[in-house]
Amino acid sequence: MFKVIKWNGTSITPEDFSQVSAKDSIHFCEFHKDGIKYSCISRSSADPYPCVVDELKPFFGLPKLGTRFIKRGSTCTLLIRNLPPIVRISDLPTDELKPLENEIRKTYLFRELTGMSVNFDRSLILRDQKEVVSFHDTCSTEGETSTMERKVIYNLFGDMRTFVREMKLFIISNMENKEKDPVIYYSEIVQDIVSRIDTSVGYLVTDIGRKIKRYMLKENLEENIW
Numbered sequence: 766m767f768k769v770i771k772w773n774g775t776s777i778t779p780e781d782f783s784q785v786s787a788k789d790s791i792h793f794c795e796f797h798k799d800g801i802k803y804s805c806i807s808r809s810s811a812d813p814y815p816c817v818v819d820e821l822k823p824f825f826g827l828p829k830l831g832t833r834f835i836k837r838g839s840t841c842t843l844l845i846r847n848l849p850p851i852v853r854i855s856d857l858p859t860d861e862l863k864p865l866e867n868e869i870r871k872t873y874l875f876r877e878l879t880g881m882s883v884n885f886d887r888s889l890i891l892r893d894q895k896e897v898v899s900f901h902d903t904c905s906t907e908g909e910t911s912t913m914e915r916k917v918i919y920n921l922f923g924d925m926r927t928f929v930r931e932m933k934l935f936i937i938s939n940m941e942n943k944e945k946d947p948v949i950y951y952s953e954i955v956q957d958i959v960s961r962i963d964t965s966v967g968y969l970v971t972d973i974g975r976k977i978k979r980y981m982l983k984e985n986l987e988e989n990i991w
Contacts, residue, residue, distance in 0.1 A: 770798055772831030772846045774816035774962045796844070806845040810834070813963040815843050815902040818879045820958045824951075825875050825939045828896050836963075848892060851900070855886035868897040870921050874935045875899060877913050878976050879969070884913045932980045947981055948974045 770777070777798065794807040808815075813834045822829040831846030854862070854869065862869070869889065876884050881903050888901040922928040936947050952974045959967050 769801065770803065770833070772833060774813070774820040774832050774834075774958070776813070776836055776963065777833045777844070778835065793847075794844070804847040805833075806847060808843045808845070810841045810843045811904045812841055812965050813843075814904050814966050814969065816962050817955070817958050817966045817969055818881070818899075818902050820962065821879065821955060822875065822899065824954055825871070825878075825935070827872060827875055828892070828898050830898060830900065830902075834963075848890075852891045852894075853887050853900075854889040854891060854897065857891065865891070865897055870931065871935060872897050872899050873913065873917070873921055874932055876902075877932070878936070878973060878980075880972055880976065884917055929980060936977055936981065948978050951977055 777796075792807045793804070795802055795804050797803075813836070816832045816834050819829045819832045830848075833844045835842040835844065854865070857865075869886075872889055873884060876888070876899055881888070881899075883901065883903045888899065888903075890898050890900040892898050918925065918928045922931060936951075937943060940947060940950055942950060952970050955970045955973055956967075959970060
């Protein structure tokens with residue numbers, strides 16, 4: 766009896782992998798595994814970073830895409846579980862964005878915390894007309910520098926004080942054990958995911974730990990984060 770694969774971020778070596786169409790820089794593909802054909806979306810990636818952050822999303826109360834990856838030498842191909850027609854947040858009218866504001870803010874906080882290198886509304890999609898999902902999970906910009914532009918922060922949060930306050934709340938509220946140090950708590954989670962998926966993305970353990978420490982220890986909320 767064939768087993769349907771799990772979209773759990775791990776590597777896969779398919780017997781057949783072929784690109785069947787492309788639209789708007791998103792490549793729709795198919796691959797065969799154990800006699801079953803799967804349709805998915807593929808993108809090239811420097812490493813399996815998008816798979817690690819996708820598996821991390823539920824720990825912050827966010828929906829994941831569902832990913833796998835293929836590694837051939839130094840190249841990495843990201844596979845994303847096939848989605849209904851993609852609706853980007855940037856394409857929605859203002860009146861439809863209002864009920865989604867809270868989820869959009871939380872998704873941006875996650876993208877900042879994980880160091881994603883691009884943070885615009887085109888990076889977010891609406892799934893099943895109700896779920897805001899971080900879609901274009903670009904490779905991390907390693908280090909402590911913020912990846913969010915000031916105008917994005919001010920548009921979403923109003924001011925820097927509110928942004929930092931919501932980041933702290935976002936970090937603490939998603940911890941099951943709130944007595945544990947947030948840096949240790951999340952570093953252990955990220956380490957477990959990295960160990961399961963690919964140790965080449967081990968830099969994320971340090972990077973996310975530094976970001977969390979930086980926000981949790983920030984006393985002057987007006988302090989420049991760049």
